[in-house]
Amino acid sequence: MALEGSIEEFGLPEIFQMILLQKKEGVLRLTREKTTLFIEFNQGQIISAGDGEGDARLADNLIKAEKISSDQLKALLRAQKRDNQPLARALVQAGHLPADEVKKLNRILTEETVFSLFEWKSGSYKFEAKETSYDSQLIEPLSTDSILMEGATRTDEWPLLKKRVPSTEMVFEVLPKEPAPAPADEESEKKEEDSFESMANLSEPEEEEGAWLLPWIDGKRTVQEIVDHAQMGTFPVFKALSELISQGRIKAKEESLKSQRKKSGFTFKELSRQQQIIRIIFNSITIAAMVIFSIVAFKSVYVTLSNAVQPILEMRTLRAGIERDNLLFALDLYYLRYGRYPDALQQLTAEGLLNSKRERRIDLSKWKYELTGNTFRLSSL
Known part of the structure; x- marks a missing residue:
């Protein structure tokens, strides 16, 4: 049977079992409402799981754990684009984290995604057979069989844990x-010392x-x-x-x-948006200063209105700058998701990367986009 259908009819454990038994290689796409997750398999074992933005998730985790600073992340992103490599590899090469720690973190992030799927009671799935690969220094395949057993255990225990x-x-x-109670008397203490159980238990007490x-x-x-x-x-x-x-x-x-x-750290997307906001604020202050200067410098209302044309042109330039920043941000997100830039700007809309009200108003036909290898040029027409 084709590996495509409804989760209600064919549960996730059964899907995982089939992939494991047949030692399949490819990507399982799982969709529920607006959420889409991808699980990569290699010889039936899980090598990655997430929403397709693994670098962003890894960066957010490291920032929240205070493993790297925002300045270090900015430098890593520049190195990542320059060398065309995953963020995990850039982390190791820059000396921020050893490979073993990155491997452990990748395993935890993958497990978190997979185990969250055991709560899904509805949705759809589709498995696409394709060649997959992974960096053995940074990724350790997860045993699908062990994941299934652990997932069943967690499903049973979660309700009690969430109550507490x-x-x-x-x-x-x-x-x-509280200190442990003292023995009732010397005789009882002696009996305890001479008991078979106490003679056998010569090791240190186990950690609680x-x-x-x-x-x-x-x-x-x-x-x-x-x-x-x-x-x-x-x-x-x-x-x-x-x-x-x-x-x-x-x-x-x-x-x-x-x-x-005070909240420590911020997300990867907030960091990228922060850079846009700084540019927008700077441009806005510049335009406002020019408008004020135009009003104050000329006594005549007529002259003032005549010279107001220049600020209007500047406002148009500002709007074009804002649109350019939004497009650059969407292009960066596309690159992080697929490891390359799109062939055309229209792909940004198709991938849902231009979703805000302001971004949907951008007329892509007024922008010239040229892709050359792993770089691009973006200019307004």
Whole structure:
């Protein structure tokens, strides 16, 4: 049978099992409402999963975890475009992260995407057989069989975990650990020391379940911030929090500190938009200064109105500059998604990269776009 159809009729576990058993190679496209995710398989094993913008997701994760700064990210993006390579490889070559840490992070991001799919009860799927490849230094294929078993376990446990930790905006604090009770008397202590069980247990006491998360719980970080900084995945963090709650080691703070704390970091798209906003503000200030100068410099209203033509022309130039910035941003997003620039500007609209009200008003026929190899030229007609 063709690997295409409805998730209601043929569940995701069955789809994964078929791909695994037949050791297929290709891309599984999953769509639900406005969400589309892609899972790449190599010999039936999962090598990547996401929305097609893996570099943007990796960058956002590193910024939130404070692994790199905004200036470092800007330099990495320039190097990435220059050398035409994935962001993960640029990170390693620049010395920001070792290859093993990048491999671990790629695995966690892939797992997070795949496990989120187990909550899908509707949607459609389509598998396209095609050749896939991966960098073995930065990507470790995930066992599809293990993913299926772990996914079933997480599906069963998630409802209880979310009852104990209902919001990612919650803030937890560590409670003082109560000392262990002293023995009732010397005789009972002696019996304990002489018992077979105590003689057999000569090792150090095991660490309490969930204790690995305690260093991240400081009474200030929200649950989402703990997930971002611990870089262990959402489910392991929620499970550890639930275990620590059961042990009486932590408790939720009554007041939220989120409003008192300054947000650290920003997303990859916000960084790109920030650059556009700076240019727009600079151009706006320049035009406003010219208009004010024109009004003040001339006494006559007639002369003032006559010279107002120049600011009007400048406003048109500003609008063209804004349209150019929007097009450049959309071209960068297209490059991050496909590793190349589009053949024509109309592909930006087809891919949904010009969605805002202002972007939809751009007349693409008034722009000249020339693609040369891995670079392009963009100019207004």
